[in-house]
Each structure stands twice: as C-alpha cells, then as structure tokens.
Amino acid sequence: xxxxxxxxxxxxxxxxxxxxxxxxxxxxxxxxxxxxxxxxxxxxxxxxxxxxxxxxxxxxxxxxxxxxxxxxxxxxxxxxxxxxxxxxxxxxxxxxxxxxxxxxxxxxxxxxxxxxxxxxxxxxxxxxxxxxxxxxxxxxxxxxxxxxxxxxxxxxxxxxxxxxxxxxxxxxxxxxxxxxxxxxxxxxxxxxxxxxxxxxxxxxxxxxxxxxxxxxxxxxxxxxxxxxxxxxxxxxxxxxxxxxxxxxxxxxxxxxxxxxxxxxxxxxxxxxxxxxxxxxxxxxxxxxxxxxxxxxxxxxxxxxxxxxx
Numbered sequence: 001x002x003x004x005x006x007x008x009x010x011x012x013x014x015x016x017x018x019x020x021x022x023x024x025x026x027x028x029x030x031x032x033x034x035x036x037x038x039x040x041x042x043x044x045x046x047x048x049x050x051x052x053x054x055x056x057x058x059x060x061x062x063x064x065x066x067x068x069x070x071x072x073x074x075x076x077x078x079x080x081x082x083x084x085x086x087x088x089x090x091x092x093x094x095x096x097x098x099x100x101x102x103x104x105x106x107x108x109x110x111x112x113x114x115x116x117x118x119x120x121x122x123x124x125x126x127x128x129x130x131x132x133x134x135x136x137x138x139x140x141x142x143x144x145x146x147x148x149x150x151x152x153x154x155x156x157x158x159x160x161x162x163x164x165x166x167x168x169x170x171x172x173x174x175x176x177x178x179x180x181x182x183x184x185x186x187x188x189x190x191x192x193x194x195x196x197x198x199x200x201x202x203x204x205x206x207x208x209x210x211x212x213x214x215x216x217x218x219x220x221x222x223x224x225x226x227x228x229x230x231x232x233x234x235x236x237x238x239x240x241x242x243x244x245x246x247x248x249x250x251x252x253x254x255x256x257x258x259x260x261x262x263x264x265x266x267x268x269x270x271x272x273x274x275x276x277x278x279x280x281x282x283x284x285x286x287x288x289x290x291x292x293x294x295x296x297x298x299x300x301x302x303x304x305x306x307x308x309x
Contacts, residue, residue: 267298
C-alpha cells in the first residue's frame with residue numbers, strides 16, 4: 001500500500017471497477033458510494049451495481065444514498081474526513097459533498113476535455129470520426145465537466161473500434177490515471193489548467209429511439225454511427241417489419257445498389273446502399289435474438305436477398 005491517505009471512491013458501472021481495485025491496492029479505500037440497487041432483467045430482481053459488487057468482495061464499507069443532498073449522507077462523508085474523493089462514472093455531486101475532501105475531489109472523464117462533456121464521451125468520439133481521444137482528471141466544480149484539469153492522456157482510437165472496444169481499452173488506463181492524480185494531490189506539487197470553454201462540445205446520453213440509421217448519409221458517417229453506438233444502445237433499422245441492430249460494419253467497395261437503404265445479401269455479406277457509398281454489415285442482432293456474425297446469419301438465412309430497409 002502506498003502513502004497513507006483517506007480516499008473515498010464514488011462510481012457505478014463496470015468501467016469504474018478497475019479504478020476502485022487499484023485505488024484500494026494503493027491507498028486502502030475508506031468507503032465506496034454507489035447507486036441504490038435497481039430492478040433488472042425479466043424478473044426485475046434487485047441487483048447491485050458492479051462497483052457495489054466489487055466493494056463487497058473487498059470488504060469496503062458501502063453507502064447507497066437515494067439523494068446525494070441527504071443530510072445523513074453528507075454527515076457520513078464528513079465523519080469519514082476524506083483527503084480525496086475520486087469519482088468515476090457516477091452522478092452529479094453537489095458542492096456540499098465534493099467540497100468535503102481536504103485535498104480535492106476529482107473525476108476521471110473519458111475524453112480530452114473540454115471536448116465531449118457529458119454522459120457519452122466514448123460513444124460521441126467514435127460517432128464523430130475522431131482518430132484520437134483520451135482521459136482527463138479534473139477537479140469538480142458546480143458545472144458538469146468544467147473543472148480545472150489535473151492530468152490528461154491522449155489515446156489513439158484503433159481503426160474499426162466500437163464504443164465497447166474503446167471502453168475496454170480505457171478502463172485500465174483510467175485506473176492508472178486515478179492513482180497518479182491522487183499522488184499528485186498528496187504531494188501538493190501540481191498545477192491545474194483551466195478549460196477553454198470555446199473548445200467545448202457536448203456528449204449527451206444516447207437513447208435507443210435516437211439510434212435509427214439514416215441511410216441518406218454517406219457510408220463513412222454511417223459506419224462511425226454504428227460503431228459509436230455499439231454494443232449499446234445499438235444502431236438499428238427496420239427489416240421485414242422488425243428492428244435489426246447493426247453492431248459492426250465496414251465500407252464496401254463493390255458496385256452501388258439502386259437507392260439509399262436498398263440491400264443485397266450475397267455470399268457472406270449484407271450490403272446496404274447509403275447516400276454515397278455502401279457498407280457491409282459484419283455483425284448484426286435481429287430482434288429478440290442474440291448478436292451474431294453476419295456470415296453465420298447468412299448461412300442459415302432463407303428469406304429475400306434483395307430489397308429496401
């Protein structure tokens with residue numbers, strides 16, 4: 001264990017778990033704050049967040065407030081006298097909480113701030129066709145994702161990456177950055193950088209109803225959209241009256257089809273015409289079925305091989 005420090009960790013999804021583990025190894029996390037258990041699946045069984053599951057495995061005390069402004073919750077954080085509060089993929093903290101950390105409360109955000117402020121920075125970077133993205137640790141402020149920057153790390157986005165691929169690539173890097181940022185705060189030997197708001201762009205949360213593919217767009221933009229929404233919520237189109245998700249695709253160099261949205265299933269390919277150019281959907285998920293490689297789907301397909309989506 002590294003330098004003695006009182007560290008509280010706040011997070012929810014799988015992305016935050018490696019950071020919790022590494023902080024606990026380095027400093028010994030004093031408490032974990034996560035969301036209340038939520039009903040999930042067909043049985044609507046109350047299930048804990050991935051962060052809660054890991055905290056329980058590590059025997060770390062867990063707090064699950066319904067409201068982050070609840071007086072009892074705020075008092076519990078005061079009693080823990082944190083030196084540092086680390087936030088990864090959690091809710092918006094009110095000042096009465098983030099101001100309680102003696103040395104500071106910081107967040108790890110999955111973009112090169114001020115670009116892609118918001119809930120879906122990984123998705124938006126791919127949707128917009130970025131070649132690079134990164135991670136930023138910054139001190140919390142009253143406005144979301146606007147605080148002074150502590151550290152940044154630039155990352156090349158591997159060609160053909162989906163949001164899920166990039167998510168997995170960034171998880172361990174986030175953990176390393178959190179430990180490095182804590183050590184900076186403990187040493188007192190650091191400078192912060194103000195964000196340039198003129199360079200900011202939003203990364204709002206994605207919803208399934210907004211992920212229908214517009215075939216009247218260029219093929220490259222559609223591939224980026226497919227990869228940026230994969231695996232969830234997933235880009236989709238309507239085929240044979242049902243929703244078809246396309247989870248991976250590539251630009252197709254063959255002959256053009258008749259109009260945007262027209263498709264051809266041939267050999268092991270599912271080719272779809274766009275406004276300019278066409279794509280080959282390489283991984284799909286038909287409604288009410290599991291995702292599959294298109295080549296596997298085509299081998300068992302007996303329907304129409306040409307038509308329009």
